[in-house]
Each structure stands twice: as structure tokens, then as C-alpha cells.
Amino acid sequence: MKKIIIVLSLLSSGLLFAQEKDVQKTIDDFFVGLNSKDTTAIKKQCYKNVIVQTILKTKQGNQLKTDKFEDFLISISSIPIEVKIEEKILDYKIQVDGNLAHVWTTYEFYVNESLSHKGVNSFTLFKENFEWEIIHIIDTRRRN
Template sequence: MKKTILLLVFILGLNGNAQQADVKKTITSFFEGFHAKDTVKIKAVCHEKMMLQSVVEGVKSSRLVDEKTAEFYASFSTFPADLKFEEKILGYTIQIDGAMAHAWTPYEFYVNGKLSHSGVNSFTLFKENDTWKIIHIIDTRRK
């Protein structure tokens, strides 16, 4: 009986780790597309109803900014070809409950090799047809 319980706990633990790895893979794919300015790759991991928001932190106050998903995708075509940007993810904290997942990812954002700002991304994902899709991204931004 003890062996059966231990085996069950082990199997459930492996499933949880696999689910977290799948969530992390979805976010990694998002950033691969982001850095390559590849909206096709980005859209492949984002839900059609995805919401984008930012909390922009100022010295005296902060403000919440909404971004339309279509404008986000369209913005990539306006970037100069020589513009290089990189969002370095400093870690992942992932929580999953059924078909919903949340990932907390501190980051540093670099433009042409220089630190522009830092903060935290908060991703909410939905598992649809056995595939994790990003449904909400909100981030903090501070200089």
C-alpha cells in the first residue's frame, strides 16, 4: 500500500513539473518571437483574446496603461532594422490550477545593449486543446 501511495505521489509530481515546463516553454517561445520581431511566432502562443497592460512607475505616481493587442503586433513593423532589444528573464515562479496558469518573471530590458528599464511580467495562461496560450500580460516598468 505504501509503495502504491508513493508511486501515485511521484507520478502527480512529474505531471506538475511537466505542466510547469510547458508553461515556461510557451513564455520562452513568446520571447523568442519578441526578440526576433516575429509576430507569427508570438501569435502562435497567444490567445486571440489576449489582454496587455503595463504599470508604469514614476517618481511621484504610477499609472495603468492598456495596450490593444493589434497595436502591439503592428508595432513590430515600425521598429528600425538596426534596433536591438532584449528582455532578460531573471527567473520564473509558476503556479497552475487545472487549465489556468500564472507565471511571475522578473526582467531587465535592454535597448542596443543598454539597460532601459526593469520590472516584473505577470503572465496568465489558459490551457486550450492541450496547449498553453497566453491570455493576459501585465508588467511593471521602472527606470
């Protein structure tokens, strides 16, 4: 009986690890698209009604800014070709429960190899037709 419990535990942890890898691949692919300014690649990782938000510190206090996904894509595609952007993900914290996943990533954002800002991203994903899709993105931005 003890061996059966151990085997079942190993199988379930293996399935969870596989799901976490699939979730992380979705996030990784999103950033490959972002860093190459490839809006088609970005869209491929996102649900059609994805919500994009940012928490900003302003002189008036903290503010929540919500952008239309299409406006976000336009802002990425309008970055001049000679400007290099790179968002470096420093850490992943992934939680999965069935068809729902949450990913928390710390990051540093570089423009032409100079640190612009850093913060955290929070992604919510759901699994539809065996594919993980990002349904919500929210981030913070801090300058040093």
C-alpha cells in the same frame, strides 16, 4: 500501502513538472518572437483576445495602461531593423491548476545591449486543445 502513496506522489509531481515545462515553453517562445521582432511568433503564443497592460509610475502617481494587442504588435514590428532589443528573463515562478497557469518573471530589457529598464511580467495562460495560450500580460517598468 505506503509504497502506493509514494508512487502516486511521484507520478503526480512528475505530471505537474511536465505541465510547468509546457507553460514555460510557451513563455520562452513568446520571448523568442519578441526578441526577434517576429509578431507572427508572438501571436502564436497568445489567445485571440489577449489583454496587454503595463503599470507605469508617472508624476501623477501609478497608472494602469491597457493596450490593444494589435497596437502592441505594431509597436514591435515598427522597431527599426538596426535596433536590437532583448528582454532577458531572470527568474520564473510558475503555478498550474488544471487548465489555468500563472507565470511571474523578473526581467531586464536591453536596447542595443544597453539596459533600458527592468521589472516583472505577470502572465496568465489557459490550456485550450492541449495547447497553452497567453490570455493576459501585465508588466512593471523601472529605470535605474
